[in-house]
Amino acid sequence: MVRFDTVTVSYGNTSIIQDITFGVEEFERVVLYGKSGSGKSTVLTTIVGAHIPESGTVYFGEEAVNKRNIGEVRRTVSCIGQEPVLGAEKTRDALLLPFSYRAHRGKAPPDEQINRILHDLQLDHEILEKDVSFLSSGEKQRIAIARALLLDKKIFLLDEVTSALDIESKRAVLQLFTSTPYTIISVSHDPDWFKICSRFIKIANGRIVEITATPDPAMYAVNGED
Template sequence: MSYFSSTGMIRFKNVSLKLGGKQLLKTFNLRINRGDKVLLAAQSGSGKTSLLRLLLGFIDPDEGRIFWGKKEITPETIRKIRTQIAYLSQDVDFPNGKVKDVFQEIFEFDRNRHLNYRPEMLVEKLQEFDLSEGLLEKNTSMISGGERQRLGWILIQLLDRPLLLLDEPTSAMDEKQKQRFIDYIAKTKKTVICVSHDSDWQLPEMKVITTLLS
């Protein structure tokens, strides 16, 4: 079986995590299959963002193991695993620079070259998401929270990776925009883990997790 092919995509096995003196996970178990959609709607401060950060290898569990297919997530495996993940963080942190240059640079990384990015692809997406072409010339530090969030969505769509990790992905959007992204997630065949308190994200196809400490 190859590195990434497996129906059981992600598995948390007896994972415990304590941060800032607070127990967030205690022998936590979760299995996520390819194509599954999971909504983390546990209360504020319960560790939802930390769970995404565990999957990205930004933090390590105190106990237990996390698997991607048959591979355990470790410092040795995480780089390759990250090439399969598109992460939209709560604050959508873009590098400093003109929007058009930042996008160009992202797609010049070895792991993204196969996508054959062209600037026209970004222009097309800007139109689709009601963003002005003038944004291309703006510095990423000068754009609004709502624009930044939509640019984050554009990036994750263009990156076209099998696992989407979305942290409050529509918090800075109006209803119409929000619905467009919810519809995209409802239709996608990708595996999705979304953090949101917004009940509009509770799609029928989503497994909703309301508590992490059971």
């Protein structure tokens, strides 16, 4: 589904990630972990063309990510960070913002669909009328996830997505991502999140150190250093 083939990304003379090679199958859930500044987030954002590799290739499906298919890649992938960007003053406007773009114009979801997704994420529908600035970090994250679901995204790039959530909200998010098969590439330090993932990629100084199929107890120690 997504594959890195010896990808190196640099800023000036400094390499942020080096010779990154790994692949993610459809419906697989993968975690990147490692210390802050090790290049995990750069790996995520390189998939959606935020950085052009200095060398190596990122594949999306069978095709290399390039200027012709980057639009399609971005329409398929959702990238949600710790402090998600909502881009509007009212929550409803934030949820419906993508439908003001030409790519989704005229495809705004009906209220029932919005309410169902909000319900799945344990959000009250009254949140729609709230000012975004009054939402908690956890609510903002769930609104960003709701928006991605409304756009029918298939691949999620999640950067510490459960870090700001309380136990109940986290349970709702975990339930949502496990009940429907999505391809997920995540950055996380959350042991609860590890439980729903099947592959663990350790990154240090911009390089992949190891890829394991089970959470390594040492991971928790590494995470503690962050």
